[in-house]
Amino acid sequence: MEQLQQFAPFLLMFVVIYFFMIRPQQKKAKNEKEFETSLKIGDRIVTKSGIHGKIAELAETTVIIETMSGKLKMERSAISLELSAALNKKTA
Missing domain, CATH: 2.30.30.60 (SH3 type barrels.)
Known part of the structure; x- marks a missing residue:
């Protein structure tokens, strides 16, 4: 139980980074690729x-x-x- 409490902030940081940085970049890259193919x-x-x-x-x-x-x-x-x-x- 104590180990889980030690890693909880790191897990929370990863989740926040994923939803605010990684996911929007992936979405933008996908939109750009679709745009390039639709020309x-x-x-x-x-x-x-x-x-x-x-x-x-x-x-x-x-x-x-x-x-x-x-x-x-x-x-x-x-x-x-x-x-x-x-x-x-x-x-x-």
Whole structure:
């Protein structure tokens, strides 16, 4: 019984860390993965570095983005935000 009381604070700390740090990170990673797989040609996007463009081609892990100055090849994970849905909501 005394041993359980000694380890209770450590168990409680682990539970708190799991629910406030580990679980939200896993959820965010899952959402980002779903976002990356849902991309399609023609979507208007913003990269994590702030480049705006439209998806011209898709590959397994890369994407070719058409910008005003030309085409860029980037990793799918570099895409931060998809603007097509947001733009369609504003016009509707």
